[in-house]
Amino acid sequence: MKLHELTALEITQKIKARQVSAEEVLDAHLRRIEAVDGLPGRLDGDSSAEPSKVHAFITLTAERARAQARAVDEKLAAGQDLGPLAGVPVTVKDIFCVEDTPSTAASKILANFNAPYTATAVERMEAAGAVILGKVNLDEFTYGSSNESSAFQPAPRNPWDTSRVPGGSSGGSAASVAAYEAPLSLGTDTAGSIRQPAAFCGVVGMKPTYGRVSRYGLIAFGSSLDCPGPLSRTVADSALMLQTIAGADPRDATAVTVPVPDYVAELEKGVRGLKIGLSPEYFQITYLDAVTGKLETQPVPDVMKNAVLDAAQRLAAMGAEIVENVPMPHTRYGIPAYFVISRVEAASNLHRFDGVKYGYRAQAGITDLRSMYRRTRAEAFGPQPKLRILMGMYVSAAQYSEQYYNRALRVRSLLRRDFDEAFAKVDLLLTPTTPTSAFPIGGLYGDSVLMQYADQLTVPGNHAGVPGISIPAGLDADGLPIGIQFLGPDFSEDIILRASRAYEVATESESWRQAKPALAE
Amino acid sequence: MDYEVVIGLETHIQLNTQTKIFCACKADSWNDAPNTNICPVCTGMPGVLPVLNRTVVEKGVLLAVAMNADTPPVSYFDRKNYFYPDLPKGFQISQFDCSLAKGGWLDLPMPATDKDPAYVRRVRIHKLHIEEDAGKTKNESVGGYSRRLIDFNRCGVPLVEMVTEPDLRSADEAAQYLTRLRQLLRWIGVSEADMEKAHLRCDANVSIRPVGADYLNTKTEIKNVNSIEAVRAAITKEVERQKAEYAAGRKIESWTLEWDEDSQSLKKMRSKETEADYRYFREPDLLPVYLSDAWKAEILAGFPELPLARRARFISAYGLPEYDADILTGERSLSDYFEQAIAAYGGDPKRASNWLLNDVMRLLNESGLTAGELKLTPAYLAKIIKLVDDGIINTNTGKSLLEKVNRSGQSPDEIVETEGLAKVSDDSALRAVAESIVAENPKEVESYKSGKVGLMGWFVGQLMRQMGGKADAPKARAIFEELLQ
Structure with a gap:
């Protein structure tokens, strides 16, 4: 087994057993990055450069990582206790602040911003011995579903294709x-x-309960919706990471004080006795036809639906009770309500980027304060932030806020009620994560409304604040990964992880489990 | 035409908490160099979050209750969005439609004047909420270019914004409102309320209307008035201007005016065409403020009698003149001192008041201390007044004793004992001294006997000097009268 193919849990075990050093683990990952990642994203970079590389990174902090890896090795040599993530290499979405490190939000407006402090979630991983490799790319300010909107190009590509x-x-x-x-x-x-x-990349990704993980240091998009969470190749690794980053934070008033259970210890407890619900609203996509303005409904592709049904069967065979036809009647309002709420919050959250204190400031054509604001924001925000500012300003204006913003908040309560009623009957919901597998680069970019339908099955969980996970569930006819989603009531991460682990066990011998992205080194 | 003046005041009150409202920076930056009392939170760095300082809520509740306002069990913070360089987040965290307090009023006692008898003006409170302060902008000109310098020290300093209804009817009433508000803020301990240090800031909305009218005319807003006298002067000026405008057949426009202290005049800052849209919405980074009954009870434990109520009680219960009651309730420590002193004294409260207003006030003014900090405790003061009342010491000795007690902290009895200050009323001792004075001053004796009876004061004075002021003067006089017959 190659070092870079180890899971986080395996890495910690091998380091503690002195079978490998943290620095060796780091070197293996740095070599892998060197081999497959290609050019990091940069301002005005060529979006089509090195089309067979991954381009995940914006900033690789190899020196910082090496210091952290050596500290782990020295601790071990000195016989000191190692943290739960000792020597595990981690990448951080470049929407989190890390002290003395560029924290760009993939936007020109923050391209020169070095954060003066570290986000709580990152700080906790560092305290647990993690080795932070650097900052990885994203849609500008997180506004998108493809990464194409990043101001740092080339943008990341799907390792599977x-x-x-x-x-x-x-x-x-x-x-x-x-x-x-x-x-x-x-x-x-x-x-x-x-x-x-x-789901698109065939990995595990968990959105915890709102407030489970501190948002301190996360450059805000929709403050009432944003949740930091783990991505990993195995369920156990997400459990391990969530364990480390979850919990109350005196710097985030919305981080809850509910105790954090031992997610890893709970993992193998299986699904016997769990009631797992299937909802018809999650097997279809409802949308407004852009031309006719009519409400249209399309079933999700069979491959998505069948992956969910297959998972349900396997879980039933392991002792879970499957409950069909759980109504989630307001699911289709999730996206319109999200459009309003997230954009009101986003427009306000973007106010601070004004050229006064940090980040980009326009130099030419400044005649007064107003022109400095206007030019700075016009030159340094990409189309996505601009669209969101426009819409957010509009729907929160005094004469429209009742019609849009306050109405969206009421819709949000209805979405929450769907979940409350569902979770009175079942422990978890099992759904497809997305209506499609990964789409081609350039395919949907620019049509932000349609792209947002990629979120129709995930966004209700954000409105309601409930936790969810996407786990790999096979490959489609094009060899692209597909994901299935578990959603659970507040603070049911332990149960979600257990069910996810059970599915992982149930599919252990499937051939797709052995498949790996074929990347040229 | 006779006009009625209509004034509403908008005040910003800096709460005297240790730390800022949403971070751990210290709240007070007076005399600190610019941008030295700041952190990622109060400078609006990307990714930071506010965490509410509970003391701000507690002080806000104290003020709300003191202003007779209701405090709903739940209130919210909202974002007030606007761009300005000294507002680092581009929004101010404030409260909008569900604030900490609802309603409220203050009754102002207006003293009698030559024209009018005394009366009480009730001023209703339109809104009262808590919010964060912004930074300070300094404009300067360098080489023909103007530039702005921003000091973020003040960002995140906790404020209460309190706005009155347009219930004030004169510049004097406006000044009285601020005087009483400042007294109240210090009394309940929520703000230092120093206008020069901008702990208490005031904008005045002023309009006039024909006497008897019930509509409101266009108002102007006066900003940057940094003392109570400035508020009075600025309003007086603005009322004159508005009267002159109407008299000339012109209209009042909705201007924002700035008071220039140096020239004692108003300058137009801008015309207010439209109301700004701040796009208020609930602050998603903060939880609602739940003011439970238990928390409120904890906040209000030991809530004091308020100054105007105490003033009224001093008049009714102790028979003090308004003047005395006003001064004695000017400051909480002094009024507590007075009550403790008269309890220990047991005599006429007016007599104790005289001592306080004349002598104790002088000690306070000289030392800069509050009454509660004096070494001259209320019990010692009471003792000194009793010593004088009982004829043990004379009034002058009493007054110097006051200072000795305050310097040393020793009890009056001890000092009287060790320094032998008690009045000499022993006949034989007085007679011996008087006889020697008569023997040594034959000329004065002669004059007296020949009819210059005014010399009696001189004889008594001689005796007093020789006896260090401790003699019982009436007794000494009687002895001289006998010797000089």
Whole structure:
């Protein structure tokens, strides 16, 4: 087994057993990155450069990582206790601040910003012995589902087929894990931004309960929706990482004080007695036809539906009770409500990027304060932030907020009620993660409404604040990964992880489990 | 035409917490160099989050209750969005539609004047909420270019914004409101309320209307008034201007005016065409503020009697004149001191008040201390007044004793004992001294006997000097009268 193919758990075990040093593990991953990642994303970079490479990174912090790896090795040599992530290489979505490291949000406006402090989730991983490899690419400010909107090009590509997108917005995270550049990555999920790229890249991605993981240091998109969470190749690794990053934080008032269970210890307890629900609303996509304005419904492709039904059968065989036809009547309102709520929050969250304190400031044509604001924001925000600012400003204006924003908040309560009623009957919901597998680069970019339907099955969980996971469930006819999703009630991460692990066990001998992305080294 | 003046005041009150409202930086930056009391949170770095300082809520609740406002069990923070360089997040965290307090009022006692008898003006509170302060912008010109310098020290300093209804009817009433508000803020310990240090800031909305009208005319807003006297002067000026405008047949426009302290005049800052849309929405980074009954009870434990109520009680219960009651309730420590002193004294409260207003106030002014900090405790003061009342010491000795007690912290009895300050009323001792004075001053004796009876004061004075001021003067006089017959 090659070192870079080890899971995080295996790495910690081998380091503790002194079979390998943290620095050797780091070197193996740095070599892998060198071999498959290609050019890092940079401002004004060529989007079509090196089309067979992964391009997950914006900033590789190899020196910082080496210092951390050596510290682990020295601790071990000194006989000191090692943390639960000792020596595990981790990539971090470049939406988190890490002290003295460029923290760009994949935007020109923050391209020169070195954060003066470290995000809580990163700080906790570092304290647990993790080795932070660097910052990986994303859609600008997380606004997208493909990574194509990054101001840092080339954008990440899907390791399974580099002509396709890795998904987004945590595309660099998912791609780096799928390409064996790191066993773990820290992502964020506002409407599906961990789960959808995880599904596209054939990895595990978990969106925890809102408030389970501190948002301190996460450059905000939709503050009431954003959740940091793990991406990994195995369920156990996500459990291990969540264990480390979860918990109350005195710097985040919305981080909850609910105790963090031992997710790893719970993993193998199986699904016997669990009630797992299937919902008809999650086997279809409902959308407004852009031309006719009519509400249209399309079933998800059979391959997605069959993956869910197959999983249900396997779990039933392991003792779970499958409950069909769990109604989730408001699912189709998830995206419109998300469009309004997330954009109001986003527009406000982007106010601080004004050229005054940090980041980009326009130099030419400045006549007064207003022109400095206007030019700075016009020159340094890409199309996605601009669209979101426009819409967010519009729907929160005094004369429209009742019609849009307040109405969207009421819809959000209805979505929450769907989950409350479902979880009164079942322990978990099992659904497809996405309506499609990874789409071709350039395929949907620019049509942001249609691209957002990639989130229709994931965004209700963000509205409701409930936890969800996407786990690999096979390959489609094109050899592209597909994902299935578990959703559970607040703080049911332990149960979700258990069920996910059970499915992993049940499919252990399937041939797709052995498949790996074929990347030229 | 006779006009009625209509004034509403908008005040910003800096709460005297240790730390800022949403981070651990210290709240007060007075005299600190610019941008030295800041952190990622209060400078709005990407990714930071606010965490509410509970003391801010507690002080806000104290003020709300003192202003007779209701405090709903749940309130929310909202974002007020606008761009300005000294607002680092591009929004201010404030409260909008569900704030910490609802309603409220303050009754202002307006003193009698030559024209009018005393009356009470009730001022209703339109809104009261907590919010964070912004930074300070300094404009300067360098080489023909103007530039802005931003100091973020003040960002995140906790404020209460309190706005009155347009219930004030004169510049004097506006000044009285601020005087009483400042007194109240210090009394309940929520703010230092120093206007010069911008702990208490005031904008005044001013309009006039014909007497008897019930509509509101267009108002102007006066900003940058940094003292109570400035508020009075600025409003007076603006009322004159508005009267002149109407008299000339012109209209009042909705201007924002700035008070220039140096020239004592108002300058137009801008015209207010439209109301800004701040696109308020709930602050998603903060939880609702749940003010439970238990928490509220904890906050209000030991809530004091308020100054105006105490003032009224001093008048009714102790029979003090308004003047005395006003001064004695000007500051909480002094009024507590007074009550403790009269409890220990047991005599006429007015007599104790005289001692306080004349002598104790002088000690306070000289030392800069509050009454509660004096070494001259209320019990010692009471003892000194009793010593004088009982004829043990005379009034002058009493006054110097006051200072000795305050310097040393020793009890008055001890000092009287060790320094032998007690009045000499022993007949034989007085007689011996008086006889020697008569013997040594034959000329004065002669004059007296020949009819210059005014010399009696001189004889008593001689005796007092020789006896170190401790003699019982009426007794000494009687002895001299006998010797000089």
